[in-house]
Amino acid sequence: MDFRFTPEEEAFRREVRDFLDKELPRDWPGTDPDLYHEDAFSHIHEVSAAMQKKLAAKGWLGLTWPKKYGGHEEPLWKQIILEEELTYRGAPGLDPYQFVGGMGDLLLEFGTEEQRQKYLPMMVRGEIKGATGMSEPNAGSDLANLQLKAELQGDYWVLNGQKTWQSAAHVADLAPVYVRTDPNLAKHRGISIILVEYKKTPGITMRRLEMMSGLGAFNEVFYDNAKVPKENLLGEINGGWKIVMAALSHERSYGVMLLINIKRDIDLLIQYCKETKDADGVPLAQNRMVRNRLAEVVIQQEIARNVGYKLNYLALTGGNVVSTANCVKIMGGITTQRVAQVGMQIMGLHGQLGPVGGNWRQMDPNDKWTRLGGRMKHLYLSTVCNTIAAGTTEVARNAAAGALGLPREPKPAPKK
Amino acid sequence: MDFGLSEQQEMLKKTARDFCKTELPKTLIKEYAKDPRGYPPQLWQAVADLGWTGLVLPEQYGGSGASFMDLAILLEEMGRACVPGPFLSTVVLGAMTVLELGSEEQKSAILPRVARGELVLTMAVAEPHAMYRSDFFELEAKHVAHHYTLSGTKLFVTDAHVADYIIVAARTKGGVTLFLVDAKSPGVTCALLPAMAGERQCQVNFDGVRLTRSDMLGGLNHGKAYLDKVMQRAAVARCSEMLGGAEQVLEMTIQYAKDRVAFGKAIGSYQAIQHHCANMLNDLDASRCMIHRAAWLVSEGLPCALEVSQAKAWMGAASRRITSLGHEVHGAIAFQHDHDMHLYTKQAVVGEASFGSSAYHAEVVARELGL
Numbered sequence: 001m002d003f004r005f006t007p008e009e010e011a012f013r014r015e016v017r018d019f020l021d022k023e024l025p026r027d028w029p030g031t032d033p034d035l036y037h038e039d040a041f042s043h044i045h046e047v048s049a050a051m052q053k054k055l056a057a058k059g060w061l062g063l064t065w066p067k068k069y070g071g072h073e074e075p076l077w078k079q080i081i082l083e084e085e086l087t088y089r090g091a092p093g094l095d096p097y098q099f100v101g102g103m104g105d106l107l108l109e110f111g112t113e114e115q116r117q118k119y120l121p122m123m124v125r126g127e128i129k130g131a132t133g134m135s136e137p138n139a140g141s142d143l144a145n146l147q148l149k150a151e152l153q154g155d156y157w158v159l160n161g162q163k164t165w166q167s168a169a170h171v172a173d174l175a176p177v178y179v180r181t182d183p184n185l186a187k188h189r190g191i192s193i194i195l196v197e198y199k200k201t202p203g204i205t206m207r208r209l210e211m212m213s214g215l216g217a218f219n220e221v222f223y224d225n226a227k228v229p230k231e232n233l234l235g236e237i238n239g240g241w242k243i244v245m246a247a248l249s250h251e252r253s254y255g256v257m258l259l260i261n262i263k264r265d266i267d268l269l270i271q272y273c274k275e276t277k278d279a280d281g282v283p284l285a286q287n288r289m290v291r292n293r294l295a296e297v298v299i300q301q302e303i304a305r306n307v308g309y310k311l312n313y314l315a316l317t318g319g320n321v322v323s324t325a326n327c328v329k330i331m332g333g334i335t336t337q338r339v340a341q342v343g344m345q346i347m348g349l350h351g352q353l354g355p356v357g358g359n360w361r362q363m364d365p366n367d368k369w370t371r372l373g374g375r376m377k378h379l380y381l382s383t384v385c386n387t388i389a390a391g392t393t394e395v396a397r398n399a400a401a402g403a404l405g406l407p408r409e410p411k412p413a414p415k416k
Numbered sequence: 417m418d419f420g421l422s423e424q425q426e427m428l429k430k431t432a433r434d435f436c437k438t439e440l441p442k443t444l445i446k447e448y449a450k451d452p453r454g455y456p457p458q459l460w461q462a463v464a465d466l467g468w469t470g471l472v473l474p475e476q477y478g479g480s481g482a483s484f485m486d487l488a489i490l491l492e493e494m495g496r497a498c499v500p501g502p503f504l505s506t507v508v509l510g511a512m513t514v515l516e517l518g519s520e521e522q523k524s525a526i527l528p529r530v531a532r533g534e535l536v537l538t539m540a541v542a543e544p545h546a547m548y549r550s551d552f553f554e555l556e557a558k559h560v561a562h563h564y565t566l567s568g569t570k571l572f573v574t575d576a577h578v579a580d581y582i583i584v585a586a587r588t589k590g591g592v593t594l595f596l597v598d599a600k601s602p603g604v605t606c607a608l609l610p611a612m613a614g615e616r617q618c619q620v621n622f623d624g625v626r627l628t629r630s631d632m633l634g635g636l637n638h639g640k641a642y643l644d645k646v647m648q649r650a651a652v653a654r655c656s657e658m659l660g661g662a663e664q665v666l667e668m669t670i671q672y673a674k675d676r677v678a679f680g681k682a683i684g685s686y687q688a689i690q691h692h693c694a695n696m697l698n699d700l701d702a703s704r705c706m707i708h709r710a711a712w713l714v715s716e717g718l719p720c721a722l723e724v725s726q727a728k729a730w731m732g733a734a735s736r737r738i739t740s741l742g743h744e745v746h747g748a749i750a751f752q753h754d755h756d757m758h759l760y761t762k763q764a765v766v767g768e769a770s771f772g773s774s775a776y777h778a779e780v781v782a783r784e785l786g787l
């Protein structure tokens with residue numbers, strides 16, 4: 001055993017940190033990725049778009065990918081450190097839909113040579129944005145129940161139906177869309193994946209959904225005879241379930257990302273407690289209840305982060321990641337929500353103030369009372385989805401219990 | 417003991433529920449939430465016409481002489497429907513204070529107009545540094561010659577942006593005094609805070625506002641003890657709203673668990689979901705007992721410091737748990753703004769923090785226990 005990073009790893013981490021110190025605006029607080037989009041807040045989007053280019057220039061997009069697609073064939077641990085540092089600083093530019101276990105990896109695993117040649121270099125150059133087209137109104141946890149229909153007509157797949165809760169789809173260029181290609185087969189056997197270029201496909205309309213935080217960053221996507229070239233099938237016809245499994249296992253990174261990102265909120269909260277005095281003139285940081293609460297979430301985060309490292313270790317050494325991945329997903333959701341609750345308790349009425357999105361440099365100049373830029377208010381509202389998106393806590397627990405060999409809940413009687 | 421509602425209370429509850437159902441669809445409530453004023457004047461008039469603004473006022477002032485317990489039942493229904501507007505501010509903070517402390521002149525000038533829906537009142541207590549702790553108030557009413565001048569800042573004042581009168585708790589030489597301040601007086605300025613929930617909160621500045629002795633409520637330096645009472649009343653009123661909200665969340669959640677199908681079955685048939693619902697129910701039942709007891713004690717004028725603070729400390733945490741589980745069962749659909757869940761989630765967050773946070777009230781409990 002050895003719980004240290006190697007000197008090489010430490011050196012790369014420093015390199016990333018130095019890069020971020022140099023390239024991020026000095027007062028960059030890190031924001032919710034839902035604020036990066038061009039139609040959200042232009043001053044944030046500009047930072048985000050510029051960072052994507054800078055990361056590309058550094059060779060940090062597609063870090064681990066083969067050189068022939070523009071990648072750099074670096075070891076996975078570098079990617080992990082890069083993700084960690086960017087996430088902690090809330091730095092934009094590394095689009096999770098493409099890189100962090102996103103569709104780039106799916107293309108490498110399942111794509112044709114032509115598909116890889118076409119799309120991976122664009123991703124590496126930081127030219128496109130991605131999304132993920134899984135959920136439908138009646139297919140959330142039960143993804144195999146998806147109904148969006150795709151029929152092969154001549155050289156095209158013709159898509160009809162609906163997706164929903166598609167994060168970032170309104171700004172995305174490309175997404176793997178999960179479709180039903182054979183309604184007569186058992187549910188999970190009739191599914192295929194099609195690479196859809198949203199902006200270039202007639203017949204697609206989107207309706208923006210406003211989130212409870214007030215941001216409008218996910219969408220309903222309607223397909224009305226939308227035609228996608230035949231060659232955009234990813235993997236085999238009706239062979240999509242295998243890709244679903246791969247895509248979901250890639251979501252290992254979601255829980256880890258949540259946990260790294262929340263460290264920044266904790267650190268800011270600690271800073272707030274050092275700088276803020278109660279009515280007696282005593283800094284909050286000296287209040288025993290406050291100290292206890294902060295210590296409690298720091299411990300929770302530290303534990304979860306270490307389990308995250310174990311997950312990375314298992315991934316790097318080819319171990320079985322299933323139980324640990326579920327564990328991290330569950331801890332990610334619960335820990336981030338807990339931090340928001342504790343933050344609210346400590347900040348009291350000040351915590352619930354702030355502009356939509358806890359938005360950097362968008363404070364009303366007359367607003368003297370919002371603290372941490374409204375971050376805690378936004379955190380409380382936005383972390384509500386952390387136990388739901390990318391697989392609910394309940395379903396992850398079911399999977400964890402299944403992996404323990406416990407009998408499953410009985411299935412319903414088949415419909416007549 | 418009797419845990420039940422009286423016939424009159426049942427009727428009041430039903431009227432309120434029916435009114436909210438027909439007149440206040442949630443789409444409208446979400447619209448008002450984005451409007452700076454926060455509610456339409458016609459709604460306020462309708463609420464007054466139903467007799468709610470005068471509910472606890474004596475008949476001689478145009479009210480119906482009902483008890484605080486009755487008011488708490490009404491507030492439950494209002495919380496359940498997320499009724500926007502300055503009701504709690506006007507009635508619980510404002511009118512009840514005027515009724516108890518006001519001179520006959522003040523009462524007859526103000527209360528009948530409140531009952532008719534012509535006036536909005538509120539009270540300004542919290543300050544940037546002191547929050548609710550009156551020993552640390554900085555806002556001061558200085559005695560100069562034959563009048564007082566009021567200077568300082570109050571924070572998190574509910575509905576001050578539409579208030580006609582603001583009751584201000586000010587430091588005076590030797591104590592704390594309440595003043596009834598006309599919101600249009602020179603020197604009063606008000607700015608909306610970017611608060612999370614539908615209820616409007618304001619920063620109110622008082623810059624040399626000129627007052628006289630006749631603007632006092634309850635006399636010089638009698639404010640401190642009375643503020644404890646106001647805080648207790650407000651805490652119970654806030655808990656009542658949260659209780660109603662939590663009840664609505666549980667009902668919505670149970671309905672959704674029955675309707676939503678995943679993996680070929682209603683999600684409510686999965687024990688993970690059943691346990692979430694059962695946990696919500698436990699919290700709700702416990703809350704109802706605590707809040708009703710606290711409201712009853714206030715209503716009867718019995719000593720209640722310990723019980724009220726227990727209730728407020730409990731309700732804050734319980735409604736946070738209930739709304740979190742409500743979201744959990746609903747999945748992504750309730751993360752959408754067009755869903756109703758978030759109204760209650762926000763209500764719970766603000767509720768937990770306002771009129772004394774859970775931590776504040778836990779401290780009161782500790783003090784009451786002699787710790």
Ligand SMILES: Cc1cc2nc3c(=O)[nH]c(=O)nc-3n(C[C@H](O)[C@H](O)[C@H](O)COP(=O)(O)OP(=O)(O)OC[C@H]3O[C@@H](n4cnc5c(N)ncnc54)[C@H](O)[C@@H]3O)c2cc1C
Nearest residue numbers: 134135140141165167385389392394683686744745747748
């Ligand atoms: C902010 C946000 C962003 C999202 N972004 C995307 C995106 O970009 N692309 C995309 O495709 N999707 C996206 N989603 C959708 C997400 O994948 C789904 O919300 C998720 O899979 C859960 O599905 P659901 O919301 O339909 O909940 P449901 O599946 O309806 O679940 C409702 C409740 O039932 C429980 N439940 C279901 N089945 C069982 C069971 N067998 N046992 C016990 N409990 C069960 C769940 O745990 C949950 O508590 C997003 C969601 C959110 C909230």
